[in-house]
Amino acid sequence: MGIAYPFSAIVGQDELKTALCVVVVDPGVGGLLALGDRGTGKSTAVRALAALLPKMRAVDGCAYACDPDGDDSACGDCPARARRGAKVKQVPVPVVDLPLGATEDRVTGALDLERALTRGEKAFEPGLLARANRGFLYIDEVNLLEDHLVDLLIDVAASGENVVEREGLSVRHPAKFTLVGSGNPEEGELRPQLLDRFGLAVDVRTPGDVAARVEVVKRRDAFERDRAGFVAAWKAADAKLRNRLVAARGRLAKTETSDAALARAAGLCMKLGTDGLRGEIALVRAARALAAFEGDPAVTDAHLRRMAAPALRHRLRRNPLDDTGSTARIERALAETFGA
Amino acid sequence: MSAIPDPAWARALLAARLLACDPHGLGGARLAGPPGPARERWLAELRAHSPAGAKLRRIPARIPDERLLGGLDLEATLAAGARVARGGVLAEADGGIVLIAMAETLPPATAAKICMVLDAGTATAEREGVSSAAPARIGVVAFDEAEPDETPLAPALRERLAFDVDLAGLRVADAPPLEPDPMDQAASAPAADEATIGWLCAAAAALGVDSARAPLFALRVARALAAREGVGRIDAEHARVAAELVLAPRATRLPVDETPASESPPEPPSDSAPPDAGPPDESPSPDTTEKLDDRVLAAATAAIPPGLLARLQAGAAGRVRGAGGRSGGVGKSGARGRPAGTMAGDPKRSGVRLDLIATLRAAAPWQRLRATSAGEPDVSAPRVRVHHGDFRVRRLKPRAVSTTIFALDASGSSALHRMAEAKGAVELMLAECYVRRDRVAVLAFRGRGAELALPPTRSLVRAKRALAGLPGGGGTPIASALDAAAELVAGVRRQGGTPNLVVLTDGRANVARDGTGGREAATAQALDAAKALRALGARAVLIDTAARPSPDARALGEALGALYLPLPQADARALDRAIKAGLG
Numbered sequence: 068m069g070i071a072y073p074f075s076a077i078v079g080q081d082e083l084k085t086a087l088c089v090v091v092v093d094p095g096v097g098g099l100l101a102l103g104d105r106g107t108g109k110s111t112a113v114r115a116l117a118a119l120l121p122k123m124r125a126v127d128g129c130a131y132a133c134d135p136d137g138d139d140s141a142c143g144d145c146p147a148r149a150r151r152g153a154k155v156k157q158v159p160v161p162v163v164d165l166p167l168g169a170t171e172d173r174v175t176g177a178l179d180l181e182r183a184l185t186r187g188e189k190a191f192e193p194g195l196l197a198r199a200n201r202g203f204l205y206i207d208e209v210n211l212l213e214d215h216l217v218d219l220l221i222d223v224a225a226s227g228e229n230v231v232e233r234e235g236l237s238v239r240h241p242a243k244f245t246l247v248g249s250g251n252p253e254e255g256e257l258r259p260q261l262l263d264r265f266g267l268a269v270d271v272r273t274p275g276d277v278a279a280r281v282e283v284v285k286r287r288d289a290f291e292r293d294r295a296g297f298v299a300a301w302k303a304a305d306a307k308l309r310n311r312l313v314a315a316r317g318r319l320a321k322t323e324t325s326d327a328a329l330a331r332a333a334g335l336c337m338k339l340g341t342d343g344l345r346g347e348i349a350l351v352r353a354a355r356a357l358a359a360f361e362g363d364p365a366v367t368d369a370h371l372r373r374m375a376a377p378a379l380r381h382r383l384r385r386n387p388l389d390d391t392g393s394t395a396r397i398e399r400a401l402a403e404t405f406g407a
Numbered sequence: 408m409s410a411i412p413d414p415a416w417a418r419a420l421l422a423a424r425l426l427a428c429d430p431h432g433l434g435g436a437r438l439a440g441p442p443g444p445a446r447e448r449w450l451a452e453l454r455a456h457s458p459a460g461a462k463l464r465r466i467p468a469r470i471p472d473e474r475l476l477g478g479l480d481l482e483a484t485l486a487a488g489a490r491v492a493r494g495g496v497l498a499e500a501d502g503g504i505v506l507i508a509m510a511e512t513l514p515p516a517t518a519a520k521i522c523m524v525l526d527a528g529t530a531t532a533e534r535e536g537v538s539s540a541a542p543a544r545i546g547v548v549a550f551d552e553a554e555p556d557e558t559p560l561a562p563a564l565r566e567r568l569a570f571d572v573d574l575a576g577l578r579v580a581d582a583p584p585l586e587p588d589p590m591d592q593a594a595s596a597p598a599a600d601e602a603t604i605g606w607l608c609a610a611a612a613a614l615g616v617d618s619a620r621a622p623l624f625a626l627r628v629a630r631a632l633a634a635r636e637g638v639g640r641i642d643a644e645h646a647r648v649a650a651e652l653v654l655a656p657r658a659t660r661l662p663v664d665e666t667p668a669s670e671s672p673p674e675p676p677s678d679s680a681p682p683d684a685g686p687p688d689e690s691p692s693p694d695t696t697e698k699l700d701d702r703v704l705a706a707a708t709a710a711i712p713p714g715l716l717a718r719l720q721a722g723a724a725g726r727v728r729g730a731g732g733r734s735g736g737v738g739k740s741g742a743r744g745r746p747a748g749t750m751a752g753d754p755k756r757s758g759v760r761l762d763l764i765a766t767l768r769a770a771a772p773w774q775r776l777r778a779t780s781a782g783e784p785d786v787s788a789p790r791v792r793v794h795h796g797d798f799r800v801r802r803l804k805p806r807a808v809s810t811t812i813f814a815l816d817a818s819g820s821s822a823l824h825r826m827a828e829a830k831g832a833v834e835l836m837l838a839e840c841y842v843r844r845d846r847v848a849v850l851a852f853r854g855r856g857a858e859l860a861l862p863p864t865r866s867l868v869r870a871k872r873a874l875a876g877l878p879g880g881g882g883t884p885i886a887s888a889l890d891a892a893a894e895l896v897a898g899v900r901r902q903g904g905t906p907n908l909v910v911l912t913d914g915r916a917n918v919a920r921d922g923t924g925g926r927e928a929a930t931a932q933a934l935d936a937a938k939a940l941r942a943l944g945a946r947a948v949l950i951d952t953a954a955r956p957s958p959d960a961r962a963l964g965e966a967l968g969a970l971y972l973p974l975p976q977a978d979a980r981a982l983d984r985a986i987k988a989g990l991g
Contacts (some may be wrong), residue, residue, distance in 0.1 A: 105566045106618025110526065166476070166531050167519045171749065172768075173533040180479075180768055181490040187775035195533060208519045208563070235772055251563065273617040280608040281601075284622045288599055291432075 070294040074115035075304035078283045079274045083112055085357070086267045086377050088308075090245050091120065092315045093356035097266030097349055098224070098246035100209070100257075100381065107271045108283075109249040113205050117162035119305055121313050123201065127154040130193045131200045131240050132161065142240045161202030163195050163244075167211060174216060175231050176238070191238045196229045199244040209248030210257045217261050220246065224264050266349040267374075268381035270394065315359040322358050323365040324351060331371055331404060338400045341382040350378040368405050375401055413581040415573075420452045420583070422570040422652055425631055427456035430504045430546025432627055433569040434525055437510070437560055439551045440574035446550065448579050449572070453504070453548070455585055462503025466496050468513045475520060476532040477539050479764060485791075497521070498530040498541035510549035510560050518561035521547060525567045569624035571656035597633050599626055603641045610650050615659035625653040752800040765799035767791065809907055810846040810863050810899045811836065812945075814892045816912035816952065817853040818883040829911045829952060830874050836909075837870050846904070848895060849873055852888035854881030855922040859891065863899065884918035885963070886932035893940040906945040910969065913953035914960030930959065937966035948972060 077084060083101055090099050101109040125132040126145055133145040135155045145153075165174065172178075176194030183189065195204070204220075206212060212220075223229050229242035246265060250257065262268070274280055290297040329351060336347045354370040363370070380393040426433055438446060454463065466475070473479070473495070480493035497505060505521075507513065513521075524530050530543040547568060553559040565571070607622040607629070616622075629649035633641045749765045770793045777792040813833050817826060837847055847870055849861035861873040892908060899906040916929035941947075947969035951960035964971035 104617055105563060106620040108619065164531065166523060166533055167516050169533040172765075173538065178768060178772060180484075180771060183768075183771040183774075187772070189772045207523060211516055211519050213516070273619065277605070277608050277612050280612065280619065280622065281604050283619045284604050284608060284626060285599075285601070287619070287623055288604070288626055292598075 070298055071114045071118045072111050072287075072290055073298050073301035073305050074112070074119045075308055076286050076290070076297070076301045077108060077112055077115065078286060079279050080108060080112060080271060082377065083109070083269045083271055085360075085373070086269050086353075087112060087116055087247075088312060088315075088360055089353050089356045089374070090247075090267065091116070091312050092360050093319055093352055094243075094245045096352045096356060097345075098248075098264065100262070100265040100268040101247075101249040101271050102252050102268065103249075103271030104273055105251055107273050109271050110207055113162070113203075113247050113249065116203070117159075119309055119312075120160040120162070121309055122157040123160050124155050125158045125201075127156045129153075131197050131242075132158055132202075133241070134201065161199055163199040163202065163204050165195055165204055165206045165212075167208055169195065169216070171216060171219065172233075174219065175229060175233075176240075177231070177233065178236055189235060191231065191236055193240070196223055196242040196244070197240055200240075200242050202244055203247050204244045206246070206248045208250050209261075210250040210252065221261055221264055262381050263343075263345060265381065267353060267377040269377050270380075311360065315356070315362075318362070319356060319359040322355050322363070324355050325365060328354070328366045328368075328371060331368065335371070335375060335400055335404050336379065338404060339379060339383055339397065341379055343382075346379050346382045350374055353378050372401055372405060413577070415577055416582045418652060419449055419572045419574065419577065421648070422572055423449055423452040424456045425628060425652075426504070426546060426548075426570060427453050427461070428458070429627070429631060430461075431502075431525075431528060431544040433546060433624060435504065435545075435547035435549065435568040436570035436572055437549045437551050437565050437568050438572050438574060439553075439559075440577075441552055442508075442550070444579040445574045445577045445582075448582050448585075449574060450506075450548075451585055457504070462500045463506065464496055464500040464503065465506045465508060468507055468509045468511075468517070470496070470517065472517070472520065473532075475517065476524075476530050477541065478532055485767075492539050494539070494541055495530050495532060495543075497524050497543040497545055500545050501542050502544055504546045504548055507547065507549045509552055510564075511551050511553035513549075513561055513564070515561055515563075518564040522563050522567055525564075566618055566620060569628065569653055573656075597630060597638070597640050599630060599641065603629060603646050606646050607650065607654070611654055614654055614657070616654055616657045617659075618657075621654055621657050625649040628653055749799050749801050751796070751798065753795075753798060760801045762799045762801040765801075766793065766797050769799055770794065770797040773797075808846060809905045810848060811907045811909060812848045812850060812863075812892060812895050812899070814850045814852065814857075814888050814908065814910045814912070815860075815877070816883060816885075816888075816910075817851045817877055817879045817881075819853075819880045826877070826879050829950075830877070833874060834871060849877075850888060850891055850895065851877050852884055852891075853879065854884070855887075855918060856884055857888040857891040859895070863895075863904075882918035882924060883912070883916050884920075884922070884929070885912060885914070885916035886920045886929065886936040887918070888912075889933065889936035889940050889967075890920070893936070893943060896940065896943050896945045900943070906943075908940075908945045908947040908967075908969070909950065910947065910963075910967065911950045911952050912960060912963070913951060914949075914957050914963045915953070916959070916963075933963060934966045937963055941966065941968040 074084070086099050086101075090096050101113070103109060123132075124135055126135050126148055129142060129145055129148065131142045133142050135149070135153075172194065174195050176192055176197055179188075179190040179192035206220075223242050224244070224246050227241065227243040229240055231238040248257075248265065274283065286297075332347050332350045332354070336350065339346075341347075350371065351366070353374040354366045357370045357374055358364075358366045361370075376394050376397045379397055383393045383396060422436055426436055438449065440446060457463065473493075475495050475497060477493060477495035477498060480491045483491035483493070507521075524543050524545065525547065528542060528544045529540050531540045532538070547564070549560050549564065549568065551560045559565075604622070604626060607625045611622045611625070625646075626649070629641045629645040632645040632648055633639075749762045751769070770791060773794075774792060777794070813836075815826075815829055815833070833847075833849065846863045847861070848859070848863040849870065851858050851860045860877055861870055864870060889910075892910070896906040896908060914933075915926075916933040917924055917926050919925060919928045920932055947967050949960060949964035949967055949969040950972045951957055951964075953960060961971055
């Protein structure tokens with residue numbers, strides 16, 4: 068796929084970058100949706116993430132890259148492998164692209180056609196969901212995805228398990244992944260059911276000032292002229308960020324969330340009238356991941372404030388009598404809850 | 408033959424030459440205009456300047472995914488008894504240019520896939536048991552033959568093509584003769600200096616071009632121009648031509664007339680643009696000591712195609728429409744349209760198509776079993792045993808039918824004398840809808856409430872009769888009318904259609920929902936109803952039928968998110984044209 072643009076070299080887009088780091092620190096936040104105009108670097112940021120992520124330990128030979136230390140979510144074969152003493156290897160965290168043209172059988176996995184044709188055997192060939200296990204599933208132009216694939220993804224994202232019942236096959240395997248989507252809402256609306264499954268949603272805009280734009284063009288141009296050199300120049304910055312992410316993951320369990328912070332989050336969600344509890348959970352988890360990322364011992368109002376818009380803006384019920392955008396409504400509720 | 412080459416032709420052909428030398432770096436070109444000699448002339452230029460052996464592949468807009476990106480080669484697979492993958496056309500054209508005929512009919516999903524390949528330089532396929540990635544460093548030339556009232560090329564793809572060439576109105580006779588260009592084998596491109604990037608970004612900002620891709624393409628063009636001349640640096644002329652070629656066709660507004668320098672005092676580039684300092688639209692900061700951005704800007708402005716801004720305004724009004732374009736919505740299953748998944752089913756049923764590969768895959772595991780259970784060592788036995796239950800069909804989503812809903816103010820205030828005009832306009836629209844096989848509905852409101860004068864229909868005769876019999880006079884119950892329209896819009900949506908709304912009123916609401924009079928309550932309710940209707944996301948046009956443009960109607964139009972057309976002196980034909988422009 069060539070060399071990806073370095074994450075640290077992305078100009079501006081702070082909300083997007085922070086949100087990506089937050090879902091890396093705590094995958095439990097539940098995925099990220101980046102909506103915005105064309106040419107604002109949504110895809111660039113997500114693709115850059117793949118190069119940034121630290122490697123993970125996985126059972127050698129497992130199609131689902133099961134965690135050798137985790138036992139609750141292993142695939143059907145891994146307990147047997149563990150008894151035989153399977154090797155463990157370091158693998159890169161998968162960032163799997165779901166191309167728009169993908170057929171359902173490639174997404175869920177299907178009958179291995181080759182073995183069926185040559186040997187008359189029934190065997191399962193894992194698909195993209197298997198490959199994305201423990202990593203990221205990236206869908207560019209998620210709003211143009213065909214409905215039946217959307218339904219399927221909603222289902223798997225919610226259960227963390229992919230169940231295949233087709234062509235006489237009956238297979239279930241772990242499929243825990245962080246869903247990352249990007250798209251331009253002007254080209255097609257996203258269905259509300261899918262919208263709600265994303266933990267965070269970010270609006271990506273073109274930088275307003277000319278200086279920032281000049282910087283964008285300059286860096287991109289330097290990258291295109293000498294990819295290897297450009298990546299080398301940013302290697303140190305990316306390594307620093309990677310270490311920060313690893314440290315934050317270690318700190319996450321110890322980062323405290325006080326009852327007061329929980330009450331604040333609940334109050335905010337009630338004021339905004341978000342449907343269900345998913346918004347509150349996403350907000351609290353995102354705030355905690357942000358605190359861990361920034362090295363703070365506990366979740367404070369500042370963390371909640373910063374994560375409120377990305378965690379809640381896509382969950383507000385559209386009020387036809389109120390023209391103000393979601394972000395503005397959240398700002399208002401924030402000011403009321405936390406004081407100006 | 409004119410001695411001085413036509414500037415439009417010169418620009419168009421320069422784009423072809425540049426693209427021929429760097430197809431993947433520049434993404435490609437959108438070529439607007441009908442097929443004909445002008446297009447052939449442009450293509451000849453492209454061919455003549457392409458390096459020897461460069462590939463030029465034509466693909467149809469309705470190309471299936473497995474051909475575009477690659478997939479299973481079924482014939483070879485069955486013959487070999489093992490999976491054989493076949494590369495897609497985009498990968499086959501690696502290093503060359505892909506030509507897409509009738510690109511305006513490119514389905515959004517196909518356009519998105521081409522965009523993906525343009526971005527990555529790789530064609531990735533995940534289908535039919537094949538997972539492949541092949542290099543596809545291509546450029547795309549999209550022939551956009553859309554008529555002014557049709558949907559043009561998908562914006563996501565258009566955005567990724569450096570050039571936008573309008574060939575409509577160019578005559579081949581005016582084109583300069585085709586001659587080889589010794590500068591095709593360019594020297595190495597010079598480095599970009601800060602000043603050039605500054606000019607191009609400032610020009611892009613002044614023209615309202617938001618995407619970061621535009622200045623990047625412009626920079627690439629400027630650099631290629633400098634390289635062709637063999638000079639070591641990009642100069643003003645290169646930046647000017649690059650702005651003309653790349654930025655001008657993307658302009659969304661005209662820059663303000665005064666030179667930017669006279670509005671804001673010149674500052675050193677380092678602190679010229681503090682972060683988030685107001686909108687950049689009115690004051691592109693002068694990043695450079697030379698006043699070059701003015702010249703770049705002037706060149707770009709001069710090259711903005713005529714009529715572009717008018718079209719932009721119509722486009723901006725249409726921004727609120729959401730997903731439902733005239734042909735954007737998708738309805739229930741049918742035999743035409745884009746694929747919506749594969750399922751088990753009878754291929755003889757209407758609205759579905761046999762999915763051969765899925766069918767074979769369903770049958771594959773049972774072959775041995777079926778062969779043995781059949782127990783007939785017969786030579787005539789079929790090689791592949793397909794049972795009825797194996798059939799897989801592809802569901803397709805057809806384009807949705809548009810329904811235009813006219814909400815007609817028949818009250819006394821909207822003046823009986825305007826009713827005739829409104830009726831005339833509706834009749835003209837009816838004829839047009841009839842040609843397009845669209846449906847229409849008419850809602851009339853007067854007195855205490857609204858009445859559905861004509862439920863959604865395709866019948867021209869019924870519609871005319873309903874219009875002729877419409878009575879006038881009485882109060883103006885706008886809130887009730889909009890409530891009824893909202894119901895109709897939701898109904899059309901439920902049936903899988905795409906609703907368009909045309910409201911003809913003077914906006915002077917004076918009857919509340921409960922039928923009582925009183926301007927204040929009626930107006931407030933009307934605005935509420937308009938906002939609720941807007942949330943349904945139908946495209947709307949509000950035609951102000953008051954004698955003078957009325958602030959009430961304008962406010963109502965805004966609340967509706969509608970295109971507002973004050974037409975105090977309109978005749979039926981002008982109304983018809985306006986409605987078409989607004990919904991087109």
